[in-house]
Amino acid sequence: MLTSAPRGTKDILPGQSRHWQTIEDTIRQICREYGYEEIRTPIFEHSEVFHRGVGETTDIVQKETYDFQDRGGRDLTLRPEGTAPTVRALLEHKLYAGPLPVKVYYIGPMFRFGRPQAGRLRQFHQFGIEVFGSASPRVDAEVIAMAMDFYQRLGLKKLQLLLNSIGCPKCRPGHRQALQEFLQPKATELCGDCQKRLDRNPMRVLDCKNERCQELSQGAPTTVGYLCDVCADHFASVKELLEAAGVEYTLDDRLVRGLDYYNKTAFEIVSTDIGAQSSIGGGGRYDNLVETLGGPSVPGIGFGLGLERVLLTMENQGLLESDSRELRNIFIAMAGEGTAPVAFGLAQTLRKKGLSVELDYLERSLKAQMKTADRFHAPYVVIVGQGEVERGVITVRTMGTGEQREIPLGEATEILSGLF
């Protein structure tokens, strides 16, 4: 299949790349305003980074990673998410030893092996941020508010912010036990996956999509019901701060994120406009991840937003302009012997003045060149004809009105750049 991109990957063609650029511009802008600096990590890491970071029991690690060995026999993995690599970099460069908190963002491709469908690719892109070194609920609130601000700037509508707290290692055992006791009697009726989860990670039963499991877990003990004082206070503060910032949220006591490293605050943003994969972003606090990866005890929190899903939502909400062609300021048409050097030279000087200038590369008829100029929506066309060249002038045609006038070649640069 030499002529098709690998399954689950997509070329971003010129008509689309414009939209990516506007999203990226928005990202850079918002990060500047919130005080986040970019970090760029490799797209592959030693496999252990993800196995230990994301969690061995996680679906992502168990069946979705792109693992390979390089020629030196190293076990490597294409990154399926951005947090673990960021933490690795934090440790490697001891960023935690500098001023805290450390606030970074990243944009880039992620890789997960799964069947492609609407809003799901094997190579997709995420915009994520991470904050290290503060356990304060202020950071939780800022991170969440920033995510919502980002969507808002792009014009996304009808989004829902789901919020939950899944507690910490102190309060989780209590909840875990209560949950297991609640589910145990019904164990045989749960789906296969959940029967395994019951033992390993019973929380996950709560957000199982299986209808029967949903019914069975009705009324089950929730994480918020078992929060320790510290976690409860923390959660209350996060909510209070969000309200103060005017960020609307929906409490969802079944929201349990799929990555093992989360604790306390967990959130997810969903859109109803992109098919079955409704989540367009999510994140949470991970106060133990840095330690898990062999570093000091440094609290962290962050989010990861799926850019394809953002784009999909924008598309389905009619937020993308359909006109895909870049505009040109000036098109230079030429016809006849000896006109090419004049046209070419003029194009260069105009470009150096900052104008977007197009000219004919196919040696086509003047008529064809005019058509091309029209397609570029060039407001002005410069016609360099043999007669003009001999007289030391060029013709400038205003496409909107069809008016033409001749100007001396020597003054062309000044006059033309003065039009913009």
Added chain:
RNA sequence: GUGGCUGUGGCGAAGUGGUUAACGCACCGGAUUGUGGCUCCGGCACUCGUGGGUUCAAGUCCCAUCAGCCACCCCA
């Protein structure tokens, strides 16, 4: 990994097993002399995803395979 639907020119889309595979859009060229947008005329398919098979004959039937789409699992 599982399931459903689909696969004809750059795109969209016809095509009851049997001559030269419609049409639309896009693209290219032309409609007297160097000029756009409208109109008109013309041009543009030696693998009908690929490989097998059935048949006198297959784009049209069967199988396999690949790919796309959608859904499940899970997630962004």
